[in-house]
Amino acid sequence: MRKPTPAIVAQSAVMRLPRPALWLFCMAYVLPGFLGRVPWKRADITAFGYMAELARGGSDWWMPTMGGQAPDVDALLPYWLGAWAIQGAPQWLPADLAVRFPFMGLLLATLVTVWYATYYLAHSPMAQPVPFAFGGEAHPADYAHAVADGGLLALIACLGLAQISHETTPALAQLGSTALLFYAAAALPYRWLTAVISATVGSLGLALSGAPSLAVMLGLGCAVIYLPDRRDRFDRPVRQAMHSYIRTGGFVALACLTALCAGYLHLWRWRIDLPQAAWAEWQSLGRLFLWFTWPTWPFAIWTLWRWRLQMLDSHQTGRHLWLPVWFVGVASVATLVTESADRSLLLALPALATLAAFALPTLGRSLGALIDWFTLLFFSGCALIIWVVWLSMQTGFPAQPAANVARLAPGFEHSLTAVPLVTAVIATLTWAGLVKWRIGRHRTALWKSVVLPAGGAALCWLLLMTLWLPLLDFARSYAPMVQHAQTIMQSRPHCIETLGLQRSQYAALRFHGNLTLVPMQATAISTFTCPWLIVGNDFVGHDAVNTRPHPQIGPDWVWQASVQHPSDPSEALQLYSRATPLMMKPAL
Numbered sequence: 001m002r003k004p005t006p007a008i009v010a011q012s013a014v015m016r017l018p019r020p021a022l023w024l025f026c027m028a029y030v031l032p033g034f035l036g037r038v039p040w041k042r043a044d045i046t047a048f049g050y051m052a053e054l055a056r057g058g059s060d061w062w063m064p065t066m067g068g069q070a071p072d073v074d075a076l077l078p079y080w081l082g083a084w085a086i087q088g089a090p091q092w093l094p095a096d097l098a099v100r101f102p103f104m105g106l107l108l109a110t111l112v113t114v115w116y117a118t119y120y121l122a123h124s125p126m127a128q129p130v131p132f133a134f135g136g137e138a139h140p141a142d143y144a145h146a147v148a149d150g151g152l153l154a155l156i157a158c159l160g161l162a163q164i165s166h167e168t169t170p171a172l173a174q175l176g177s178t179a180l181l182f183y184a185a186a187a188l189p190y191r192w193l194t195a196v197i198s199a200t201v202g203s204l205g206l207a208l209s210g211a212p213s214l215a216v217m218l219g220l221g222c223a224v225i226y227l228p229d230r231r232d233r234f235d236r237p238v239r240q241a242m243h244s245y246i247r248t249g250g251f252v253a254l255a256c257l258t259a260l261c262a263g264y265l266h267l268w269r270w271r272i273d274l275p276q277a278a279w280a281e282w283q284s285l286g287r288l289f290l291w292f293t294w295p296t297w298p299f300a301i302w303t304l305w306r307w308r309l310q311m312l313d314s315h316q317t318g319r320h321l322w323l324p325v326w327f328v329g330v331a332s333v334a335t336l337v338t339e340s341a342d343r344s345l346l347l348a349l350p351a352l353a354t355l356a357a358f359a360l361p362t363l364g365r366s367l368g369a370l371i372d373w374f375t376l377l378f379f380s381g382c383a384l385i386i387w388v389v390w391l392s393m394q395t396g397f398p399a400q401p402a403a404n405v406a407r408l409a410p411g412f413e414h415s416l417t418a419v420p421l422v423t424a425v426i427a428t429l430t431w432a433g434l435v436k437w438r439i440g441r442h443r444t445a446l447w448k449s450v451v452l453p454a455g456g457a458a459l460c461w462l463l464l465m466t467l468w469l470p471l472l473d474f475a476r477s478y479a480p481m482v483q484h485a486q487t488i489m490q491s492r493p494h495c496i497e498t499l500g501l502q503r504s505q506y507a508a509l510r511f512h513g514n515l516t517l518v519p520m521q522a523t524a525i526s527t528f529t530c531p532w533l534i535v536g537n538d539f540v541g542h543d544a545v546n547t548r549p550h551p552q553i554g555p556d557w558v559w560q561a562s563v564q565h566p567s568d569p570s571e572a573l574q575l576y577s578r579a580t581p582l583m584m585k586p587a588l
Helices: 019-030 043-055 077-088 100-123 140-157 170-187 192-208 212-225 237-264 279-292 296-306 308-312 319-337 341-357 365-395 399-408 418-440 448-464 469-476 479-489 503-512 522-527
Strands: 496-499 517-519 532-536 557-565 568-578
Touching: 019 100, 019 140, 019 448, 043 077, 043 503, 077 100, 077 170, 100 140, 100 170, 100 319, 100 341, 140 296, 140 341, 140 448, 170 192, 170 212, 170 319, 170 341, 192 212, 192 237, 212 237, 212 319, 279 319, 279 341, 296 308, 296 319, 296 341, 308 319, 319 341, 365 399, 365 418, 365 448, 418 448, 469 479, 479 503, 479 557, 479 568, 496 503, 503 517
Parallel strands: 496 517, 496 532
Antiparallel strands: 532 568, 557 568
């Protein structure tokens, strides 16, 4: 006997979010963070460095390198996308802006595919609300639309999505590929051709973005979920079972194809890094799970609790629950056993948002009101803090926030720009209007409990990317440090030798300083003619002054200065100049 679903939804509660408003909402979230800023450290500028090397022809397309170093993530697709964007962009468009356009498309594709995945899962018979005795229950299509709107809003509300999804790194390519594979698994019973294409592109894209093991695990899990249950009763059981076997076999074949492709391109790499037994590390992981997925994870837990009978019922497949649970579970395990925990957890957000959307039909009025009031206070408080700090930097009142900024980012000078200010004012007024709308009308809308979290997250992100953008560019980029190094060198040299630089530092010197960098060769120091040497601080130690020559540097170099990052004194570059006259290299 099938158990009824916990969703009790009337037709009046499935009002759709207007499409123009939904698209404006998405664009207001996507565009800030991609436009108007410089590449940030460290993953953002590092990935851009590899893209620039490919675009200028300084690296092999199948084995990207920068300064003789391979990337940390064995990915190809994200570097290809950025390099193609640079090569296809007009001359007047900056390279760092050009590479962001394909990644804007990836983030938009993630939002769109999550909406459609949630829609098709909500359209399945097991996810439909309980039919009323005298009619009036929500129509299946309208119900699926309302749940899908809630799933998209829940994804935007995730705090951890904001920064990483606006960086041009392999993490965003992995996110888009995971969302595409998730959509394919959800839409397969309804749009088989689109689903097959999406699954192929998503699985291979995930492998080419540096996560082949995740692609294989997700594909095999989808195959298991689509296995037919012989105890189910269908009108045409033989045909239904054949369809299930075909879907299962298709996912298995796709997983095998992905594994073979990754093996042929040498993309397999052992990245398992088990967490230590130290309590501090587990506390750090716990805090990551709490804030990164907030406020979606409470909704997801509520979904699992209210829909637990349908998940455990042997007569129901519960595909609308088990698919997102599997995707969240695989990404969560990857978070625990890999070094880049936050970027692995990012891949759980699309499925987690879908899982959270199925909590909306089961929320009571009192619980929904509690969520609304907490969200209103939290995000309004965050927006107020952003405005107060900006006002303090601009006018000096109140004095304490400006003093804190001067202490944390010495040398930063704030300036007033009209366009970001007008944008921030419009966003704040829109938030006020959204709050008024929420507490005044349309209280029965199914997605009402996530519209304030999503709106608040979008508001705070937009305010940060407008009012605080000059400060963030100063504190989170290498531009001030590179400018300081160029000031010490007085004029741009024809080449600079490097030793022990991090990948991000190498890319920053190439981009911000437009410098010609030559990796130092210890066995042939005397053949170089570069007048300056830049050494990474990790190579020579963290002492500010290192006048004694390092054994690998040699006596031909004299220490000149230590260039520290203004907001991170532990990150510095050591500058050396030649102690002897330059030797001219013979003409080739």
